[in-house]
Amino acid sequence: MTTIWMGFLILLGLKSVPADGERGNPFISVDPSGAGIEFRHFSGSTAVKELIEIMGSGVALLDYDGDGKLDIYFVNGASLPGLTKTDPTQYNRLYHNEGSFRFSDVTAKARVDGSGYGMGVACADYDNDSDTDIYVTQFGSNVLYRNNGNGTFTDVTAKAGVVTGGWSTSAAFIDVDRDGDLDLYVARYVDYHIGKGPYCGEREKGRASYCLPDLFPATHDVLYANNGDGTFRDVTATTGIGSVAGNSLGVSTGDIDSDGWPDIFVANDRTSNFLFHNKGDGTFEEVGVVSGIGYSADGLARAGMGVDIGDFDHDLQPDIVVSNFEGEGLALFKNLGELFFGDVAGEQRLHEATYPYVGFGVGWIDYDNDSWLDLLLVNGHVLDDIEEYKPHIHFAQPGLLFRNRFGRLSQVDSPPGDALASPRVSRGAAFGDLDNDGRLDVVVQHHNGPPEILRNVVQGENRSVLVTLRGTRSNYDAIGARVTATVGGKRQRFEVKSARSYLSHSDPRIHIGLGQTNKIENLVISWPSGREQTVSNLAAGQGYVIQESSRGFKSFPLRTQQVSH
Numbered sequence: 001m002t003t004i005w006m007g008f009l010i011l012l013g014l015k016s017v018p019a020d021g022e023r024g025n026p027f028i029s030v031d032p033s034g035a036g037i038e039f040r041h042f043s044g045s046t047a048v049k050e051l052i053e054i055m056g057s058g059v060a061l062l063d064y065d066g067d068g069k070l071d072i073y074f075v076n077g078a079s080l081p082g083l084t085k086t087d088p089t090q091y092n093r094l095y096h097n098e099g100s101f102r103f104s105d106v107t108a109k110a111r112v113d114g115s116g117y118g119m120g121v122a123c124a125d126y127d128n129d130s131d132t133d134i135y136v137t138q139f140g141s142n143v144l145y146r147n148n149g150n151g152t153f154t155d156v157t158a159k160a161g162v163v164t165g166g167w168s169t170s171a172a173f174i175d176v177d178r179d180g181d182l183d184l185y186v187a188r189y190v191d192y193h194i195g196k197g198p199y200c201g202e203r204e205k206g207r208a209s210y211c212l213p214d215l216f217p218a219t220h221d222v223l224y225a226n227n228g229d230g231t232f233r234d235v236t237a238t239t240g241i242g243s244v245a246g247n248s249l250g251v252s253t254g255d256i257d258s259d260g261w262p263d264i265f266v267a268n269d270r271t272s273n274f275l276f277h278n279k280g281d282g283t284f285e286e287v288g289v290v291s292g293i294g295y296s297a298d299g300l301a302r303a304g305m306g307v308d309i310g311d312f313d314h315d316l317q318p319d320i321v322v323s324n325f326e327g328e329g330l331a332l333f334k335n336l337g338e339l340f341f342g343d344v345a346g347e348q349r350l351h352e353a354t355y356p357y358v359g360f361g362v363g364w365i366d367y368d369n370d371s372w373l374d375l376l377l378v379n380g381h382v383l384d385d386i387e388e389y390k391p392h393i394h395f396a397q398p399g400l401l402f403r404n405r406f407g408r409l410s411q412v413d414s415p416p417g418d419a420l421a422s423p424r425v426s427r428g429a430a431f432g433d434l435d436n437d438g439r440l441d442v443v444v445q446h447h448n449g450p451p452e453i454l455r456n457v458v459q460g461e462n463r464s465v466l467v468t469l470r471g472t473r474s475n476y477d478a479i480g481a482r483v484t485a486t487v488g489g490k491r492q493r494f495e496v497k498s499a500r501s502y503l504s505h506s507d508p509r510i511h512i513g514l515g516q517t518n519k520i521e522n523l524v525i526s527w528p529s530g531r532e533q534t535v536s537n538l539a540a541g542q543g544y545v546i547q548e549s550s551r552g553f554k555s556f557p558l559r560t561q562q563v564s565h
Helices: 350-354
Strands: 005-008 027-030 059-062 071-074 093-099 102-105 117-124 133-141 143-147 153-155 164-174 183-188 222-226 232-234 248-254 263-268 274-278 284-286 307-310 319-322 331-337 340-343 359-365 374-379 400-405 408-411 426-432 441-446 452-456 463-470 482-487 490-495 510-515 519-526 532-539 542-547
Touching: 059 117, 059 426, 059 441, 133 183, 183 248, 248 307, 263 307, 307 359, 319 359, 350 374, 350 400, 359 441, 374 426, 463 519, 463 532, 482 510, 490 510, 510 519, 532 542
Parallel strands: 117 164, 164 248, 359 426, 463 542
Antiparallel strands: 005 542, 027 452, 059 071, 071 093, 093 102, 117 133, 133 143, 133 164, 143 153, 164 183, 183 222, 222 232, 248 263, 263 274, 274 284, 307 319, 319 331, 331 340, 359 374, 374 400, 400 408, 426 441, 441 452, 463 510, 482 490, 482 519, 519 532
């Protein structure tokens, strides 16, 4: 058994849901302005109704200054047709977490206000200098901000070689070859040009509408290999990533078949979903259709938006959830092993509950700390005039929460005043413990409006643990590390990843609900380098930083701060 250093000594003080159910609203909405957040999403809406206007933007939760608290980065759009940010209200915004749900705008100092029409965001320490960097996807040239370690960032996009071009959506940092340097996967949507699309809608009535992506050519995604010197090279063709084209939106990564190599899942909009299986020799094979995740059960390509990967049924195999369009319902692909999946959304009754909605941000979160991954989904239609055609369908739609009870998911009823259930036009969503109290919070990007901060206030006796992994031979962020936790004699699998949901980046720390047990008996870590490390007896109500080591633990400083409530 290796030793560990206990980092968040004054971290948690947990409260959560009793074993027999919820009391009151699990989330309350924190007023953004009162919290110091003045951001408002700007889509650049025009009478032409360019497709880009309606797709929204993402949000990131990251600890950019290493103080142990999650900061928030909002991506924003720009004016059309010029694709430029014409005034400060259109800037991307970085907010520093001051504690107690108070934030301060540090965008100007940090120099991360964006340069064009923003879409998604991925965060990681790509150069292994212990600081979190930011990659912003855009319509046009993307932006890589290198963290200088002093509260400022430098735009190194051109130098690093990751401009990309086209219409980029989600992105993920992933060490595809396990060499200790994080590579970069960039999803791209369709081949679209502002002002050159067809007219969609009812021309005779002068009613323009947003076009379906089917009317534009699909394109391939891009994979950059990290050279280890601050630069990347395009390996899209040689790895096989460029062998297929699709309308890519959501991306997540994970070792799907437990062979030690990270795979890539892509949710595509009205084209077959991708599952890129890592062959371990520098190439991928796309196995989405043969694995059972490419199409619906009736053989149709659904409009996939957001995605997350997690072991919801405690069988130690990662399952995949995908949010889809109205009339299609959520997809829940249960991992059957050997790269085969079965969609169990119907038997879990998720399909009927989500059928009327257009799903975007989605995530596996153990919101009640009972050790079972619950499911949260935010929604919003993509046709702002949908009620003219379908009076029973609305542009603004409520979010949904499904509680997991021993592998069975059931919708949580919305009590009066439930913040999640208020209709919104939602897009990106990120998940993380904003106040370090052991309960997962949510930040949602709403289309053409202020964001929403959903503070987790679940009450009860359940406990949790937060685990931060730090690689030495592996990449510093330990992205790709697999963790098996034994709690109360039962095992559950987790994995460190940089991408999930829709266009967004969530807290990379591993949050493990313990129910009413008082410790994690064993934590087995399979590092990307191939090392395996076991730690034991992790007490509830604490945060831990575990460094990759084969001969015990080498400590490094971590600043913590007590959070008042």
